[in-house]
Amino acid sequence: MAKDRLPSQSEDFPAWYVEVVKRAGMAEHGMAKGTMIIKPHGYAVWEHIQRALDDRFKATGHENVYFPLLFPMSLLEKEAEHVEGFAPEVAIVTHGGGQELEEPLVIRPTSEAVIWNTYKNWIQSYRDLPLLYNQWCNVLRWEMRTRLFLRTSEFLWQEGHTAHSTSEEAQEETLRMLEVYREVAEDELAVPVLPGRKSPKERFPGAVDTYTIEGLMRDKRALQCGTSHFLGQNFAKAYDVQFSNKDGELEYAWATSWGFSTRMIGGVIMTHGDDRGLRLPPALAPVQVVIVPIYKTDEERGSVLEVANKVKDGLTGALIRVKIDDRDQHRPGYKFSEWELKGVPVRLEVGPRDVEAGQVVMATRTGGDKQQLAVGDAISGMAGVLDRIQTELYQDAKSFREDNTHEATDFDTLREGLEAESGFWAGPWCGDEACEKKVTAETKATIRFLPIEREDPGGSCVVCGRSGTERATWARAY
RNA sequence: CGGGGCGUGGCGCAGCUUGGUUAGCGCGCCUGCUUUGGGAGCAGGAGGCCGGCGGUUCGAAUCCGCCCGCCCCGACCA
The missing domain is CATH 3.30.110.30 (C-terminal domain of ProRS)
Structure with a gap:
C-alpha cells in the first residue's frame, strides 16, 4: 500500500523518531546547533500541556511571574554545588552594543540564582511566606549531543520556585508538585510514570532531594518526565534569604523548585507512536476528529460537505476539536495517511454512499475495523469514543511497562x-x-x-x- | 573534543575520480484535462550566487588551500 513509509520502530528507532517528528509537522532543526523550530502541530500540543499544568498550579495556589533571561555571572557562582553542576553548559554573553561587557552575563540554564537573589528582597517576615511562584520561559544549556524535543540546547518549560517557613512545608510542596506532574502525565498525556527519589549522584545541583517521574519508552529506554526538588536552605543561605519567625528570630527560608519541559512532547511521541506515525492522546490532540469528505462530482461534493459540516457543528457543540479536510488537491487515501501520521485520534469518512444512508464511517487511531455509524450516534457518542482512546493509550503503555x-x-x-x-x-x-x-x-x-x-x-x-x-x-x- | 558523513532549485539526491560552453533527476510547487471509499495519471510550466573566501587554469560544481555550518557515532550530561 503506502509508499514513502516511515522507518520502522523495530529496525531503527532513532531514525523513526526523527522522521516522525519532522513529517508529522511537530518540529525541525533551527539554524544554530541544538536549537529547534517548533511548528504549529507541535506547539499546539505544548499549549495543551501548558494548560493542563497551569490550571493545576493555579488550583494549588501558585501565581505566574517572569524573571529575566540574562543575569550577571557572579550571581550563579554563589551556590557552590549549583555553579559546579551547571558551569559546563552555561552560555555566556560577553559583548553588547559593540563593546565587551564589564561583567559577563549568563543566559539562564535555570533560574534559581536570579530568583533567590530577588526573593532576598521580598522575604522579611514569616508573614511573607510561603511564596508560591512559577514561570513559563525558555532556558539554554549547551549540550554536546542534541535530539529534537528530548535534548535541545534551548527548550521551553515551566519552573516553579517556592519559599517556605518550615522544612516540612517545603517538603510537602515538593511532593505535592510531583503528584501534579504524575497526574498530568498519566491523565492528560496518557504516559504512565513511576514516581521516585533520585540517588545523590543523579540529584539536581544544589538540592537536598530530587524527585522524579519516570516513563518507559517503546524502545525500552527510560525518560525522566518531570522533576521536583527539595532545596532545603541551600539557596537561602547562598543568597542570604532570612525571615523573622513568630519569636522574632532570624531563620533561613526553605525552598523548592520543579520543572516540566518540551522534552515531554518527545515522551508522548515515543510512548504512543507506531509505524504509521504519531498517536496523540485525545486530551492533547490539536485535532481530535478529522472529517475526510469523499466525492467525485461537484454535486456529490456539495451534498457530502453538507453532511460533513453538520457533523462538525454537532461535534463542535460538544466541545470536541474537529476539522474538515476539504482540500481539493489530495485524494482521500493520501489524507488518511497524513492524519494518521499526525496522530489524530478519530477519522470520520463521509462519501456519497454514507450521505444516502445517513451515516458516517469511523476509524480510530488505536485500531480496529472501520465502523459505520448513524450521523446522530457519531455526534452523541464521540466524547465516549475519545475517552476510550485516551484510556486505551494509557493502558497499552502501562502494560508495556509492566511487561518490561x-x-x-x-x-x-x-x-x-x-x-x-x-x-x-x-x-x-x-x-x-x-x-x-x-x-x-x-x-x-x-x-x-x-x-x-x-x-x-x-x-x-x-x-x-x-x-x-x-x-x-x-x-x-x- | 575524537571518529565518520554531508553542504548543488522548497525537500531528497546525481554530476566531481578523468575541469569544457544550455548543471540533471525524483518529490513538491503552478496551469489545464481526466481522476477521487487507503498515499492518482497525463501534458505543459516556473524555480539554482553549486555553503563562503582565496588560489591554479584560456575555462572550476568538478583540482588545491583556508574558513563556516549541519548530521551521525563516541566521550559528556539534573
Missing part, C-alpha cells in the same frame, strides 16, 4: 538483562556510589529512582553483596 519491568537478584541478571533489552530492573542496592558507577560503566544504565520513602530492599546489594539499604530501579535512559 524485571526483578534483579544478582549482578549477572542485572547486567545481562540491561544489555539484552533495557527496560526497568529493580533490586537491592547498598547505597554506595561505587556500586552505582560500576553498573553504569558496564551497562550504560543509571539508577532512575529509589522509592520516595526509603524501604527495606529485602536482600543484599546486587553489585557488591553487602547489605542492601535501598531498592533501586535501573534502566538505560534518554
